Amino acid sequence: MLPRFEYHRAGTIEEALSLLEENSPDGSILAGGTDLLVSMKEGICAPRHIIDIKAVPDLRRIEVASDGSLIIGACATVNELLEFKDLPPGMTSLHDAASVLATYQLRNRATVGGNIANASPACDLGPPLLVMGAEVTAVSPSGERTVAISDFFTSVKQTCLAQYEVITYIRVPPQAEAVSAFSKRRRIRGHDLATVNVAAAFGGGGLRLGLGAVATVPLFVDCPGGEKGEAVGGRRDAAVKACLYAIAPIDDVRASAEYRCHMVELLVGKTIDKLSERMGGAR
Amino acid sequence: MRDINITLNGDPVTVRVEDHWTLLRAIREGMGLTGTKEGCGNGECGACTVILDGRPVNSCMVLAVEAEGREVRTIEGESDGENLSALQQAFIDEGAIQCGFCTPGMVMSARALLMRNPDPSEEEVTEAICGNLCRCTGYKPIVSAILKAARREKKNA
Numbered sequence: 001m002l003p004r005f006e007y008h009r010a011g012t013i014e015e016a017l018s019l020l021e022e023n024s025p026d027g028s029i030l031a032g033g034t035d036l037l038v039s040m041k042e043g044i045c046a047p048r049h050i051i052d053i054k055a056v057p058d059l060r061r062i063e064v065a066s067d068g069s070l071i072i073g074a075c076a077t078v079n080e081l082l083e084f085k086d087l088p089p090g091m092t093s094l095h096d097a098a099s100v101l102a103t104y105q106l107r108n109r110a111t112v113g114g115n116i117a118n119a120s121p122a123c124d125l126g127p128p129l130l131v132m133g134a135e136v137t138a139v140s141p142s143g144e145r146t147v148a149i150s151d152f153f154t155s156v157k158q159t160c161l162a163q164y165e166v167i168t169y170i171r172v173p174p175q176a177e178a179v180s181a182f183s184k185r186r187r188i189r190g191h192d193l194a195t196v197n198v199a200a201a202f203g204g205g206g207l208r209l210g211l212g213a214v215a216t217v218p219l220f221v222d223c224p225g226g227e228k229g230e231a232v233g234g235r236r237d238a239a240v241k242a243c244l245y246a247i248a249p250i251d252d253v254r255a256s257a258e259y260r261c262h263m264v265e266l267l268v269g270k271t272i273d274k275l276s277e278r279m280g281g282a283r
Numbered sequence: 284m285r286d287i288n289i290t291l292n293g294d295p296v297t298v299r300v301e302d303h304w305t306l307l308r309a310i311r312e313g314m315g316l317t318g319t320k321e322g323c324g325n326g327e328c329g330a331c332t333v334i335l336d337g338r339p340v341n342s343c344m345v346l347a348v349e350a351e352g353r354e355v356r357t358i359e360g361e362s363d364g365e366n367l368s369a370l371q372q373a374f375i376d377e378g379a380i381q382c383g384f385c386t387p388g389m390v391m392s393a394r395a396l397l398m399r400n401p402d403p404s405e406e407e408v409t410e411a412i413c414g415n416l417c418r419c420t421g422y423k424p425i426v427s428a429i430l431k432a433a434r435r436e437k438k439n440a
Contacts, residue, residue: 007302007348034344037305038325050302052349079338103414105392106326108338109345190413191327 002037003046009055013168016053017141020164023049029166030054031075032109034102035118059113059168064088068174074113074167078125079104081112090175092278093128093199096182100124103191113167116152119159119217120193126153126218127199127210128182134172140165153217178203181274183267187254195255196263200239200271202232202279207239209268214247214260221246233276240268287351291316292360300347307331309347310357318358318387322416329415332388332395333357339395341414358387361394369439370394373432374425381419389415393429401440403433 010016020027028047030036031054039045053059059075062084070088072081078098087095101107101115101124115125116136126149134149141164149170154160161167180201186192199210206224223239249260284299291314298313310319310333319342322330326344333342334356361368370393373379380386389412396403396411403411408429409422417425 002303002305004301004303007346009348030346033346033349034326037344037346041324050346054349102326103329104411105329105332105339105341105414106344108335108340190416 002040005046005048005050007050007052009052011055013053013056013059013139013166016051016056016166017139017164019049019051020166021141023051024163027051031114031117032077032111034106034110035114035120053166061169065171070172072112072170072172074117074169075111076113078102078107078110078112078115082107088172088174090178090180090201090203091128091132091172093131093180093182093201094125094172097124097128097184097197097199100184100186106191112170116149116170117159117161117167119153119157121153121156121216121218122193122197122213123218124184124194124197124212127197127212128180129170129172130210130218130220131180131199131201131208132172132175132178134170136167137169137171138165138167144168146171150220156216175201176204179275179278181271181278183271183274185263185267193254196249196260196267198264198267198271200268200275202235202272202275207232207235207272209239209243209271211243211247211264211268213254214249214264216248219246231276232272232279236269236272239272240265243268285348287348289350289352290354292356298347302346302348304347305343306333306335306345306347306350306355307342309350310342310355313347316357316359320384320387322384322388327416328385328388329392329412330385330388332391332415334391334395334398337395337398339392339414356391356394358390361390368394368432369435370397370429370432373428373435377424377428377431379420379424379428385415385417385419389417389425393432396429397433397436401433401437403430405430408433 026048030050030052059073061073129149137146182199184197185195194213197212201208209221211219249257300309320330322328326341331342
């Protein structure tokens, strides 16, 4: 059962920010609700004022900008992202991650902004956004700012967002010739957080990896350099080593730290193999 | 309390709800429609699945007030009076119902699938019910039922 609260529907982002400030510290933003309502039911938080931002115009848009970047409104649902037909080249890892996030029903409510704002170390959209160098734009009463996704996650379920800051959109820059892929290890097919998840992108000067559920935040592992024209498969061992060095997994209800280390080794290899396949095996 | 206006199984209705009610509670207690079940209350089991503006959702994860002005389809809307839908009949024919608790949610997920994809593959059916847990059947008869219903509905279309 949810604790009692007052529901407000914001018509503009300014209204949402006002409501947040007026009702501080008892106000929470509601997007998809798939994390907030669970937390409230579990007694983790009990905001007395819920501010629904889904009616704010522009927060649900998904569009390709004139420079080829993908703009995803904070309140675009995960299924809306999956159904978006004009995904620019090189962004497949984002689509792949979205397709295994939670369940179909939850993907009709869960939002892209919410997945990163909730900042679970295992969040599925974190690793692909990391390897693609995404940026997060947020507004607060003091104005608008944009942060690199690599600066966004600060700890378990914590982000760099300030008290009255609300994400408005995420921008994925053009990926020019890059190829990307994603793998998620779960205990079951269906609704499960990742035991380990991996995103990989190759192109524009190197191999980039994103790892989830193996540290307090989704990790970015950069493997630049390498010979020009070198097949990505040849980078496999170095990449696995770099990842194993970077991670700090824990034992939890889903897996032991040891299992996670083993899975990182396997999954990074497997994801790099997917990259090879996507490049036709030739490069 | 406040009134919300929704279209429920095709008919306009007004329901009195509290801000903190889920859509699930509004359906069961506000509207007396107990076909939709509460399994986990956390968006994990799918027993509470309803179709909101054409999309299947866990009604335990939607606030009642968020349904204002929207279309809600519940299991009660699946049959036409006493006449079971092809989907419901197929569930019976294939032995896809044992205790029956997951069934309304399963049928709603299946109905939503057939609305967006009238000719699904077995893989697509399995994917569509990934959010609906069943402790009894092992899922196989449920998948068979949905495929059978798809064939029947296609034939009758």
